[in-house]
Amino acid sequence: MTIPDVERWPELATRLAEARAAGATFPLPVVERIVGAHAVVDGRELLTFCTNDYLGLGQHPEVRRAAAETAERYGWSTAAARGLTGNSPWHRDLEAALADFLGVEDAACFTGGYLGNLGLIPTLAGPGSTIAVDEGCHASMLDACRLSGAAWTATPHGDVAAMERALAGRGAAAGAGEEGEAGGKGGSDLPSPRPSPAAAGEGDGAGGAAGAQGSAGNPPPRTSPAATGEGDRAGATRAAAGADRWLITDGGFAGGGDRGPLREAAAAARRTGARLIVDDAHGFGVYGALGRGMAEHAGLQAEVDVRVGTLSKAGGSVGGFVAGAHTLIETLRQRSKPYLFTAGLPPAVCAAGLAALRVLAREPERRRRLWEITRAAHDRLRALGFDLGATSGPLTVLWFGDADRARAAAAQLDAHAIHAFPMLPPFVPAGKARIRLALTLHHTPADLERLYAALAGCVR
Ligand SMILES: Cc1ncc(COP(=O)(O)O)c(C=O)c1O
Numbered sequence: 408m409t410i411p412d413v414e415r416w417p418e419l420a421t422r423l424a425e426a427r428a429a430g431a432t433f434p435l436p437v438v439e440r441i442v443g444a445h446a447v448v449d450g451r452e453l454l455t456f457c458t459n460d461y462l463g464l465g466q467h468p469e470v471r472r473a474a475a476e477t478a479e480r481y482g483w484s485t486a487a488a489r490g491l492t493g494n495s496p497w498h499r500d501l502e503a504a505l506a507d508f509l510g511v512e513d514a515a516c517f518t519g520g521y522l523g524n525l526g527l528i529p530t531l532a533g534p535g536s537t538i539a540v541d542e543g544c545h546a547s548m549l550d551a552c553r554l555s556g557a558a559w560t561a562t563p564h565g566d567v568a569a570m571e572r573a574l575a576g577r578g579a580a581a582g583a584g585e586e587g588e589a590g591g592k593g594g595s596d597l598p599s600p601r602p603s604p605a606a607a608g609e610g611d612g613a614g615g616a617a618g619a620q621g622s623a624g625n626p627p628p629r630t631s632p633a634a635t636g637e638g639d640r641a642g643a644t645r646a647a648a649g650a651d652r653w654l655i656t657d658g659g660f661a662g663g664g665d666r667g668p669l670r671e672a673a674a675a676a677r678r679t680g681a682r683l684i685v686d687d688a689h690g691f692g693v694y695g696a697l698g699r700g701m702a703e704h705a706g707l708q709a710e711v712d713v714r715v716g717t718l719s720k721a722g723g724s725v726g727g728f729v730a731g732a733h734t735l736i737e738t739l740r741q742r743s744k745p746y747l748f749t750a751g752l753p754p755a756v757c758a759a760g761l762a763a764l765r766v767l768a769r770e771p772e773r774r775r776r777l778w779e780i781t782r783a784a785h786d787r788l789r790a791l792g793f794d795l796g797a798t799s800g801p802l803t804v805l806w807f808g809d810a811d812r813a814r815a816a817a818a819q820l821d822a823h824a825i826h827a828f829p830m831l832p833p834f835v836p837a838g839k840a841r842i843r844l845a846l847t848l849h850h851t852p853a854d855l856e857r858l859y860a861a862l863a864g865c866v867r
Pocket of ligand 1: 544547661687688717718
């Protein structure tokens with residue numbers, strides 16, 4: 408006899424029902440097909456503004472062919488963790504090609520951008536380290552800080568002075584609480600999956616508490632040399648680093664579409680002796696004359712110590728990366744648990760990433776065209792009266808503030824068969840409701856006219 412779910416997991420059933428009632432669940436539709444900017448979503452054909460395939464590489468024939476041919480030749484699976492099986496030639500080539508594309512010494516690829524952050528921060532920082540991280544950084548970065556055991560402060564969004572205070576040991580309590588959004592229009596695009604106050608936009612205070620209280624409650628790093636996954640070589644390496652400091656921001660923020668304050672962050676890092684880490688998931692491929700991202704765009708290639716990114720957006724594929732100096736990357740290869748103790752990307756996915764990098768380097772006109780589309784759309788939306796806040800790239804945010812207005816606009820878009828991403832309370836704080844639209848190379852002038860028409864009457 409099967410035990411009904413609700414009897415087996417009564418506490419989860421209650422929480423899920425509460426989350427549903429509060430509108431705090433994700434719809435998770437099934438996207439059956441994407442052709443250009445058109446997707447079949449739950450059986451309906453929609454014009455989509457929900458993919459981050461900014462440059463259209465996810466559908467590029469060369470990228471698709473590279474994946475298919477490599478899967479035929481090599482098989483699909485990586486079969487085991489990289490610490491056991493090592494890398495395929497495609498992993499090695501992808502890492503070299505990423506370093507080359509970004510103009511840095513070396514790069515390590517991870518199975519996803521999320522894992523890249525989890526693989527980077529706890530390897531570099533731990534008890535004894537101090538981290539200041541913008542509260543608008545991606546959930547994976549905040550999780551990585553939490554996992555590291557360092558004293559970390561999630562500082563108000565865009566407030567570099569608060570980062571500097573936190574690093575200097577003053578004002579650590581200035582952290583607005585991890586995952587909160589008190590600081591402005593940015594913010595993590597994912598709420599806490601736990602039924603914590605963060606889900607109500609209040610932050611759960613753990614980041615602030617960690618910052619205020621130091622890492623006293625954290626266990627010391629273990630030093631077992633075991634390579635089985637039970638030991639903690641990362642902790643052993645990092646412990647040698649001493650009282651290190653880290654300043655972390657995004658190149659472009661997913662919650663507000665705004666740019667990271669890289670120039671100010673680099674200056675603050677210099678003053679405090681911190682190393683600067685930039686998560687450039689949304690800048691990679693899009694910003695800079697060569698598409699190297701926000702560091703190139705800001706003329707700060709040399710000042711950014713560590714570049715984190717993903718191929719899942721402008722790279723048209725999947726797979727995270729960390730890029731920088733060779734010693735840093737080699738340390739990750741030797742010590743980062745999400746590098747060593749999980750299966751690597753399938754070789755076919757690496758081949759797709761390699762093909763995407765080739766197209767990115769060969770066809771800068773893709774980037775130019777994306778920026779033309781982006782600028783024209785921003786101008787038009789602003790002229791129509793929409794508040795785009797500090798939106799500055801293809802990830803475009805329409806601020807409504809009031810949740811009902813944003814909900815009404817989302818419903819209107821849906822009625823016009825347009826797929827957009829509403830960000831509503833409790834996922835964002837009250838008064839900060841918005842709709843996110845990702846512009847891509849696939850969007851034609853006719854698609855955009857359809858968007859403007861659908862939004863008529865929704866101006867705040
Ligand atoms: C800023 C940022 N960092 C990291 C990630 C995670 O990347 P991935 O989807 O490759 O895991 C994302 C994805 O949304 C992101 O926006």
